Amino acid sequence: MEPIRLLEVDGTLRGDPPVDLDETRRLFTAMVTARAYDSKCNAMQVQGRLATYASFEGQEAAQIGSIAALRNDDWVVATYRDAAAMWFQGYLWANLLLGRMGDERGGAPPEDVNVLPPSITVGAHMIHAVGLGWAESLQGSDRIAMALFGDGATSEGDFHEAMNFAGVFSTPTVFLCQNNGFAISMPRQRQTAAEWLTNKAIGYGMPGVLVDGNDLFAMIGVTRDAVGRARAGDGPTFIEALTFRVGPHTTTDDAARYRSDDLVEEWRRRDPIDRVRLYLQRSGGWDEAWETELAESARGAIEEAVTAAESVDPFEPGAIFDRMYSTPTSAMDRQRAALRRDGGDD
Amino acid sequence: MTELNLAQAINSALDLALANDQRVVLLGEDIGVTGGVFRVTDGLYQRYGGDRVIDAPVAESGIVGAAFGMAIAGIRPIVEIQFLGFAYPAYDQIVSHVGRIRNRSNHRFSAPLVIRIPYGGGIGAAEHHSESSEAIFAHTPGIKVVVPSTPYDAKGMLLAAIADPDPVVFLEPIRLYRAVKQDVPDDEYLVPLGVATTVREGTDVSLFSYGSMVRESRRAAEALSGEGVSVEVIDLRSLAPLDEEAIVAAARRTGRAVVVTESPRTAGMASEVAAVVQERALYSLLAPVERVTGWDTVVPLKRTEHHHVPGLKRISAAVRRVMEA
Ligand SMILES: Cc1ncc(C[n+]2csc(CCOP(=O)(O)OP(=O)(O)O)c2C)c(N)n1
Numbered sequence: 001m002e003p004i005r006l007l008e009v010d011g012t013l014r015g016d017p018p019v020d021l022d023e024t025r026r027l028f029t030a031m032v033t034a035r036a037y038d039s040k041c042n043a044m045q046v047q048g049r050l051a052t053y054a055s056f057e058g059q060e061a062a063q064i065g066s067i068a069a070l071r072n073d074d075w076v077v078a079t080y081r082d083a084a085a086m087w088f089q090g091y092l093w094a095n096l097l098l099g100r101m102g103d104e105r106g107g108a109p110p111e112d113v114n115v116l117p118p119s120i121t122v123g124a125h126m127i128h129a130v131g132l133g134w135a136e137s138l139q140g141s142d143r144i145a146m147a148l149f150g151d152g153a154t155s156e157g158d159f160h161e162a163m164n165f166a167g168v169f170s171t172p173t174v175f176l177c178q179n180n181g182f183a184i185s186m187p188r189q190r191q192t193a194a195e196w197l198t199n200k201a202i203g204y205g206m207p208g209v210l211v212d213g214n215d216l217f218a219m220i221g222v223t224r225d226a227v228g229r230a231r232a233g234d235g236p237t238f239i240e241a242l243t244f245r246v247g248p249h250t251t252t253d254d255a256a257r258y259r260s261d262d263l264v265e266e267w268r269r270r271d272p273i274d275r276v277r278l279y280l281q282r283s284g285g286w287d288e289a290w291e292t293e294l295a296e297s298a299r300g301a302i303e304e305a306v307t308a309a310e311s312v313d314p315f316e317p318g319a320i321f322d323r324m325y326s327t328p329t330s331a332m333d334r335q336r337a338a339l340r341r342d343g344g345d346d
Numbered sequence: 347m348t349e350l351n352l353a354q355a356i357n358s359a360l361d362l363a364l365a366n367d368q369r370v371v372l373l374g375e376d377i378g379v380t381g382g383v384f385r386v387t388d389g390l391y392q393r394y395g396g397d398r399v400i401d402a403p404v405a406e407s408g409i410v411g412a413a414f415g416m417a418i419a420g421i422r423p424i425v426e427i428q429f430l431g432f433a434y435p436a437y438d439q440i441v442s443h444v445g446r447i448r449n450r451s452n453h454r455f456s457a458p459l460v461i462r463i464p465y466g467g468g469i470g471a472a473e474h475h476s477e478s479s480e481a482i483f484a485h486t487p488g489i490k491v492v493v494p495s496t497p498y499d500a501k502g503m504l505l506a507a508i509a510d511p512d513p514v515v516f517l518e519p520i521r522l523y524r525a526v527k528q529d530v531p532d533d534e535y536l537v538p539l540g541v542a543t544t545v546r547e548g549t550d551v552s553l554f555s556y557g558s559m560v561r562e563s564r565r566a567a568e569a570l571s572g573e574g575v576s577v578e579v580i581d582l583r584s585l586a587p588l589d590e591e592a593i594v595a596a597a598r599r600t601g602r603a604v605v606v607t608e609s610p611r612t613a614g615m616a617s618e619v620a621a622v623v624q625e626r627a628l629y630s631l632l633a634p635v636e637r638v639t640g641w642d643t644v645v646p647l648k649r650t651e652h653h654h655v656p657g658l659k660r661i662s663a664a665v666r667r668v669m670e671a
Contacts, residue, residue, distance in 0.1 A: 183375075345655065
């Protein structure tokens with residue numbers, strides 16, 4: 001099977017672009033901003049300012065392109081590796097950073113943003129997207145829900161239950177699988193004996209679409225179709241976006257143990273941002289001064305978010321008892337008193 | 347003898363088990379090529395091959411369910427779950443099948459498998475990576491639950507777990523994986539399951555704990571000796587079965603009991619130990635039993651985790667209270 005592709009690696013276009021030049025420039029800027037966030041996080045982790053970080057470098061087109069096809073009130077449930085997608089749907093960089101600093105306020109996006117905190121348990125959140133979209137249709141709304149997950153997540157039993165529910169109840173759900181080649185050390189071939197993950201869709205009675213996940217335009221196109229079907233009441237779609245995690249699994253991972261530098265280099269040559277730059281250059285939508293300036297302001301925006309996140313004081317010790325229930329229970333009150341009496345530990 | 351840390355001691359036990367018993371296989375996520383996320387299985391895939399050190403898909407229920415079937419049919423599987431917070435998808439297999447097959451088949455079938463799971467907090471990890479829900483497993487009939495706190499015990503207890511005819515959940519304190527080194531015999535030896543051990547003698551108070559809380563309890567005991575309080579520290583090592591005789595004997599000896607766990611307080615192991623003391627040593631007690639535990643909250647993230655996981659301050663405060671009572 002050939003993945004759907006609209007932009008060749010050299011930036012030439014096959015067919016019509018799904019968005020105009022202005023929008024392409026906006027999405028290019030978003031991808032550059034996301035990458036600036038990613039490299040800032042890697043640097044901060046090394047400095048001890050962030051806990052473990054999971055880089056999404058190389059997956060910017062899959063994340064920005066798919067979100068570009070959503071309405072800004074649609075639901076998104078995603079993973080620890082999907083900060084670019086979450087941000088583009090309205091989550092704040094500062095919140096994402098706070099989460100990585102180890103602060104629960106990182107899990108709270110602005111009121112009007114329908115994005116759940118990132119799922120860290122692999123596979124559990126896909127069925128949540130089913131419930132979210134289902135609730136919208138039960139309430140007469142045409143909001144849809146999109147779940148982002150990796151190739152490894154398709155091995156969990158919950159994947160089956162999510163796909164099955166979505167098919168049976170024809171829920172407005174988009175399943176976006178970023179097949180980035182590996183689940184920690186395990187190559188995709190070790191997750192399923194199927195040739196493509198899209199093969200699974202047929203078993204659940206929904207369309208499965210294979211797409212070049214490093215192609216911004218193709219990502220917009222296939223997600224738009226899936227979103228259109230969902231919004232029209234025609235049910236779920238499974239998308240397999242072929243992409244690659246250029247960095248290690250997380251900052252604690254040593255990727256040299258399980259994959260070659262050559263493979264990484266091969267994928268770097270298919271970089272999703274370079275591809276759009278080449279397209280913009282061919283279309284007369286790019287000049288060096290423009291990119292220098294946008295890269296500068298992207299870094300500025302990320303620095304601002306870092307300052308905002310780092311200026312948030314840690315919670316008071318007793319705050320851990322305030323988050324568990326709408327109103328603290330008597331046990332919470334007793335335990336808060338005990339913590340006050342004995343102090344927290346070092 | 348070789349000086350090993352806890353992770354290396356477990357590796358050494360797995361190595362011996364694989365070498366000495368062809369029925370032993372390892373099954374888990376990223377345990378092969380890359381040696382496990384904590385490198386506990388480092389080198390074993392290279393030594394024994396992918397048919398015996400098996401990299402599994404990301405599917406905890408599948409891993410435990412398959413291991414259960416293997417165990418019934420004559421294989422001796424040793425499962426690794428990456429973190430305790432990721433064992434929950436497998437819980438149905440454990441509670442509904444692994445812990446029950448001997449009973450429901452009236453001994454016709456049994457499932458001698460070991461489920462190794464890193465657990466516990468105190469290292470500022472991401473959410474779900476610091477769980478201490480051992481009580482859930484101790485509460486599950488038909489399985490044994492053990493927790494080593496030293497390299498020597500880790501190797502001997504793991505070999506005992508592998509030899510055990512029943513399923514064992516083997517919890518490994520993440521915080522202690524590389525904390526200390528100890529001389530560990532190179533050959534096979536067994537540390538029997540179900541037996542607590544006294545790791546520090548004392549006459550005024552008995553501190554009961556396990557896993558990484560043993561180290562915190564010892565710290566507190568040392569500090570309190572400066573205040574003239576003689577504290578005994580008992581490493582329970584086995585949560586199911588619990589060594590009731592050791593608990594009762596200690597409580598009768600000192601008359602004061604403090605139980606330290608990092609798990610949530612309600613219905614936790616500290617409550618169980620307190621109940622045993624109350625049932626069998628009440629009239630020897632000079633003070634109410636104190637529980638020093640994590641709170642009934644999820645483990646807070648890095649910035650405030652230290653308000654949750656007990657350490658020197660909270661343990662010492664509890665000991666002073668039982669001394670003053
Ligand atoms: C239920 C569960 N099991 C195991 C893990 C440990 N773990 C974290 S990420 C990961 C691999 C996931 O791979 P994939 O779904 O392909 O996503 P990627 O990390 O490649 O983006 C594993 C096994 C987890 N977080 N949750």
